[in-house]
Amino acid sequence: MDVTMKDVAKLAGVSLSTVSRVLNDSSLVREETALKVKKAVEKLDYQINDSARILRTNTSNLIGVIGAGMEHPFLANLLKGIEAEAREKGYALIYGDSDGEFEKEQNYLNIMKQKKIDGIILITTNYYNDLLNIVKNYQIPVVFASGYISDPEISCVTVDNVAAAYDIVEYLCRAGHKEIAFIKGPDLDLLASQERLRGVKLALRMSKIKYDSQKFIEGDFTFESGYSAAAKIIDRFPNTSAIFAFNDEMAIGAIRYLAEQQIKVPEEISVVGFDGIEMGEYVKPSLTTIKQSGYELGLKSIELLNKIIEGQEVEDNKVFIPHKLVVRESTNKLNKLNLKKEVENTKLN
Known part of the structure; x- marks a missing residue:
């Protein structure tokens, strides 16, 4: 039988609402109580129901990455930078290779919207106004990591x-x-x-x-x-x-x-x-x-996306990484x- 939140609450000697607050990192729970709940979770090997958590918090801790030609060494390093910084900030990644095709990019966007992802990194060689319109209509935080986009509503990280x-x-x-x-x-x-x-x-x-x-x-x-x-x-x-x-x-x-x-x-x-x-x-x-640096490009892309997701003030949504001859x-x-x-x-x- 699966372990439930009720089992955790019973073992820790607290209410269900207290367990929920601890699992959602609420600051309203005393440290001593939070420690009891965490020990109960560990002892019972309680697995959080991701679907239920998404419904409660409206966040998934997932970031979608849509790329094209990621077998290329530079883009592979970019993906490494994305993965490292995403992990540091507590995100998991969903990745789809679009081969630079608009239809595939649109399909991946639809899938990721259904997954309730928190944000998207787009690495595309093809620039379509239709793609930008879809991104805007979805109202999901998006950062382009493939080139400069002049549209003031679109965030991007790129070399000059x-x-x-x-x-x-x-x-x-x-x-x-x-x-x-x-x-x-x-x-x-x-x-x-x-x-x-x-x-x-x-x-x-x-x-x-x-x-x-x-x-x-x-x-x-x-x-x-x-x-x-x-x-x-x-x-x-x-x-x-x-x-x-x-x-x-x-x-x-x-x-x-x-x-x-x-x-x-x-x-x-x-x-x-x-x-x-x-x-x-x-x-x-x-x-x-x-x-x-492809790695730095990926890292900066997640940094910018995370700020947008968390509603932080973004002074400039066009970020340039340095280049050197x-x-x-x-x-x-x-x-x-x-x-x-x-x-x-x-x-x-």
Whole structure:
């Protein structure tokens, strides 16, 4: 037979209402009495009925996480940060991988609403107004952990993708590179990838380098897409002196292709990435990149979400985590071979 609250009350010598207050961490119960109840709960191995508790308190201590492509190293670290901080604050997680598909995201939102979750972390590459409207209508606290969202009602935690992309392209331009090709994220990624594109355009304009949309090859943030994009770049733009991939995995895929073609990195082509995953430090040559902490992104997302759930004052619902340009072996100043090509092309023109 299952142990009930009545059994706990009888053993502790208190009323049912006192047991309920202790189980709900009420401050109205004296410490000595609370200790008796807790000992009775432990002795009887009383299991709290979650459904009943949710009805009583209107809280579940559950946070939903809807993500896309969490097998990627950066996003896996983000999830670790979410888990660690959620555990610290007494939350359990429900996770669903949407593959970046709106229908799946909508379905998970419906499921999580039925579970009476306290809040949601959304990690999506696709930005839909319909998704924002659903989130608002549900009236569940939500934090986006995938990019900057200008809507004042929506809370988000992100790196400043525009500034970070600007920094790494400016670095390449200052190193003397003018023939830069890019491996961007999917066209459907209207958050991080589009923000990085804005930073690239700004840096090129400030460096007086003409923007050429043909030099932006679409990838999908995987090693394979970086490999195939690099092949297209070398075929279409043989004078390329640098490649900027919008994440580290695509950059590493590009380096693999260049190595197979016996194109030396960085002597002939410099390669840079974005995210700062651990693998980039150990690939040969080690990868120059924009480093951001996925773990900190996850941690800050839970911190912000918890404040919203508890009704605390939030001074700014747009939180930026820091980024850093990390220069390693995959870049150097413009090599002599490409510099010679530039001089020859100038004479011909």
